[in-house]
Amino acid sequence: xxxxxxxxxxxxxxxxxxxxxxxxxxxxxxxxxxxxxxxxxxxxxxxxxxxxxxxxxxxxxxxxxxxxxxxxxxxxxxxxxxxxxxxxxxxxxxxxxxxxxxxxxxxxxxxxxxxxxxxxxxxxxxxxxxxxxxxxxxxxxxxxxxxxxxxxxxxxxxxxxxxxxxxxxxxxxxxxxxxxxxxxxxxxxxxxxxxxxxxxxxxxxxxxxxxxxxxxxxxxxxxxxxxxxxxxxxxxxxxx
Ligand SMILES: *Cc1c(COP(=O)(O)O)cnc(C)c1O
Numbered sequence: 266x267x268x269x270x271x272x273x274x275x276x277x278x279x280x281x282x283x284x285x286x287x288x289x290x291x292x293x294x295x296x297x298x299x300x301x302x303x304x305x306x307x308x309x310x311x312x313x314x315x316x317x318x319x320x321x322x323x324x325x326x327x328x329x330x331x332x333x334x335x336x337x338x339x340x341x342x343x344x345x346x347x348x349x350x351x352x353x354x355x356x357x358x359x360x361x362x363x364x365x366x367x368x369x370x371x372x373x374x375x376x377x378x379x380x381x382x383x384x385x386x387x388x389x390x391x392x393x394x395x396x397x398x399x400x401x402x403x404x405x406x407x408x409x410x411x412x413x414x415x416x417x418x419x420x421x422x423x424x425x426x427x428x429x430x431x432x433x434x435x436x437x438x439x440x441x442x443x444x445x446x447x448x449x450x451x452x453x454x455x456x457x458x459x460x461x462x463x464x465x466x467x468x469x470x471x472x473x474x475x476x477x478x479x480x481x482x483x484x485x486x487x488x489x490x491x492x493x494x495x496x497x498x499x500x501x502x503x504x505x
Pocket of ligand 1: 310312333354355438477478479493494495496497
């Protein structure tokens with residue numbers, strides 16, 4: 266196949282095909298390292314996808330979605346069945362926390378004490394305990410959100426003092442490499458950091474949210490419990 270044929274073939278696949286193939290790849294990666302696939306959740310990263318595309322996944326039995334922007338979530342979430350579970354995976358702005366806490370069961374992108382305090386305050390107002398992950402900028406890239414690995418321990422200690430925040434683990438967006446073996450050390454570092462912080466704080470952090478379309482199999486091999494897959498399920502994202 267040449268490149269044009271390959272991209273036509275890619276576009277012709279249905280969301281259902283891609284979903285089945287993603288689940289197979291997840292199972293294969295888990296098996297390779299002796300992990301139980303039931304410990305690994307697929308989050309469909311549904312930014313820029315319309316509700317009809319999400320419904321195709323729901324029809325196939327998938328109900329867990331990740332959105333990046335509050336405005337988009339606010340428009341989409343009410344149109345879809347209430348059994349869906351929504352994860353906020355995009356950059357978190359303080360002035361949006363109030364609304365995000367109302368809409369999303371999970372927030373993956375808390376990366377400062379200021380944001381922890383804001384989430385706690387807004388969750389308290391509506392009587393909710395907000396599940397969060399701390400986003401870590403594992404490769405120290407200027408373009409990425411996330412706390413530095415050195416800050417994570419203190420953030421966990423701080424979060425543990427807040428009544429309306431439940432810190433459930435760590436999240437990262439790894440650097441992109443064509444050679445997947447180059448990304449592996451970053452996933453390993455996040456997994457090691459989780460263990461280290463658990464020992465230092467006595468907290469249990471059950472989740473590691475890491476891995477996207479390009480690298481989720483490696484992330485699973487290194488301990489991911491949540492993978493966030495967008496194009497691998499919905500096909501190439503077209504500019505809006
Ligand atoms: C878009 C996005 C994803 C999914 O990316 P794909 O490469 O399309 O799988 C995962 N995580 C975050 C934070 C994203 O913004």
